[in-house]
Amino acid sequence: MARREADSWTTPADAVAKMRVRFERGEFLTAFAAGRAFEPLGIPLHGPSAAQLGADLAAARAWVQEWEQRRPPALRLEYKEIGGRVVGTNRVPARAWIDGYEELWAVLGVGARVHRFTRLRERAESRSPALAAWCAANPLKTLANADEWERLVATAGWIGERWRPGLYVRQIDVPGVDTKFVETHRGILTELLAVCLPAERIDYDAPPSDFAARHGFARRPDLVRIRALGAGAGLPDAFSEISVRVAELADAPLSASRFFVVENEINFLAFPSVLAAVAVWGGGYAVNRLAPLAWLREREVVYWGDIDTHGFAILSRMRARFPATRSMLMDRATLLAHRDHWVREPKPTRAALPGLTPAETALYEELRDDVHGPAVRLEQERIRFHHVENVLRHLR
Known part of the structure; x- marks a missing residue:
């Protein structure tokens, strides 16, 4: 059997990498934050065929042993039987399963990130259900702004509750927030305000880059x-x-x-x-x-x-x-x-x-x-x- 055929068999690292791609798209965290029940996740495994088993039994056994001894413990294996008259019937892994959120976090090693995301979403929910919903839909953006999250949520809340016509951005009165902070984070703030402000409070004709005009703040006069x-x-x-x-x-x-x-x-x-x-x-x-x-x-x-x-x-x-x-x-x-x-x-x-x-x-x-x-x-x-x-x- 050609070596390249064995190289194409799915390894535990390959299976984990496939799940990690979906995690980094945010779909698992979104489902988790929304309270949706976990649907068992099965990953088909490409392994040796009956002919390849007969051609290189040692390579096939090494592949099976890798799955049985080196896979993450939270991965459950489903087997199938292959073989023939020459090598007999053999049980080989056919699919790897994840049965729950905790198992998924363990396999990917993201427990700390998930815990942090949960705390950030809870903080947003204490201020506004709409912000919590935004977090659920944008978990990776939420995590990317974790260090500034407290100030971002407080700023969005202040604008929603304390804004009045004629105020300048400079007059936002939130601890640790100044004009530079708003300018630096205007992109994420614009997204947060889009879900927590009434539509009539936002001037959609103003570009997102013009934070003051878009959200009704006074601008430097011409x-x-x-x-x-x-x-x-x-x-x-x-x-x-x-x-x-x-x-x-x-x-x-x-x-x-x-x-x-x-x-x-x-x-x-x-x-x-x-x-x-x-x-x-x-x-x-x-x-x-x-x-x-x-x-x-x-x-x-x-x-x-x-x-x-x-x-x-x-x-x-x-x-x-x-x-x-x-x-x-x-x-x-x-x-x-x-x-x-x-x-x-x-x-x-x-x-x-x-x-x-x-x-x-x-x-x-x-x-x-x-x-x-x-x-x-x-x-x-x-x-x-x-x-x-x-x-x-x-x-x-």
Whole structure:
């Protein structure tokens, strides 16, 4: 008999490994936690056939002896008879059985883990039956968070019982819990809160990564930074520059008639004087910050961004919110006049941009298709300042 045939016979270690795979999927612990009666578990054993018994009786006997002497004591063996005229009838193991949870824990050597899981589930049940049910359905996640379980359960309970509108995550008052703890464990906390909070308490439109928004906590307010460019800007007389909450600015329109949205901070600070106008620092988030300002549709909005694919993408999004937005210094002539200042755009976009004018679309496609060179980019801070002044002189 070829050696490889004997190597294919099921060993006690093979049988235990099969059961361990199912344990690590959590199915045994889930059934145990749910109080379901254990169904005896039988594992078919691949052993010697009658022909293999005759071909190498010593190997077959060694296999039987391994099962009888080295198997875990909690494994019960079921036998069958095989043989023939040459070697006679022989009893060999046909199936290994586990008859109960305790036997299974003993075979796998997981008694301590099971005991710990039981205590964790009981702790959750003392706070909320829904949390206990989550534990039963997710035993391995429960065990993976065992060291922090007490604080996780207490945090979920506090949010369920003590939360009120306007609270920040910082105000969760649980021993050992701070903002860093919540941020580090927001994934598991989001899962726990999904089962123990009423559906109306969860904003499912907010991504799970945004813990505060998803669970009704106040977030750091969006601020918009505005600089007066001349008389009639609408800022208080004592201030040349202010930062205000977007939500408050939405209800208090400025009297300026022209708004220059600038992505680069130094360009924002150095922007030349323009009557009845302000500069707004976009900082890459211009659309998101300005979107709530409905009254801005009634003003003249001029956007100045980098000449690259993402700069045009931001411009397109600006026009989706403020259709009359004009671009400034984002044209082919400006690009070609500053060839020595070109850099490489790290990750160009190839998205369709419906909010561009024909001239802007043509330049965007040239950049996208590398007509002027690979991933060409002209950052706005690299444009010579007399070009800025000339364009503004024309706008005036």
